[in-house]
Amino acid sequence: MNTPELDYRKPMQWGEIDPYRRGRAHVGMWAWLLQRVSAVFIVLLLILHLCFTYKPYVQFLLLLAVTLHASLGxxxxxxDFNLAKICSARRLVPWTLGLGLTAALIAWFAIY
Structure with missing residues (x-):
């Protein structure tokens, strides 16, 4: 049995930057990173919300941060519970974010 030669790229050296790293990054990595950043913003906005209780812009930013975090969750x-196929993971990000943003805007305009 003949196996064709595989064309492997040479290993990267210390300090070398991969020019294709953004293209190779999976959407799950970006979703994970965005969820962690939104968690930090939630903590900061909660502190601001306690200091400036009736400022609508702080409340709106807090609502957006919670919506982003919840949508990615x-x-x-x-x-994780196999309610969606793993092949649809890339499409789930815009769908969950879109539905979350729609729900947040409906809630915002119902309150204000």
Whole structure:
């Protein structure tokens, strides 16, 4: 049996930057990173919300941060409990974010 030669790229050296790193990054990595950043923003906005209780812009930013965090969390739940196929993981990000943003805007305009 003849196996064709595989064309491997040479290993990267210390300090070398991969020019294709963004293209090779999976959407799950970006979703994970965005969820962690939103968690930090939630903590900061909660502190601001306690200091400036009736400022609508602080409340709106807090609502957006919680919506982003919750939408990405719902994506993880759908994937972890096999409620969505793993091949649809890339499409789940815009769908969950879109549905979360729609729900947040409906809630915002219902309150204000």
């Amino acid at each position: 719902i994506r993880v739940i759908l994937l």
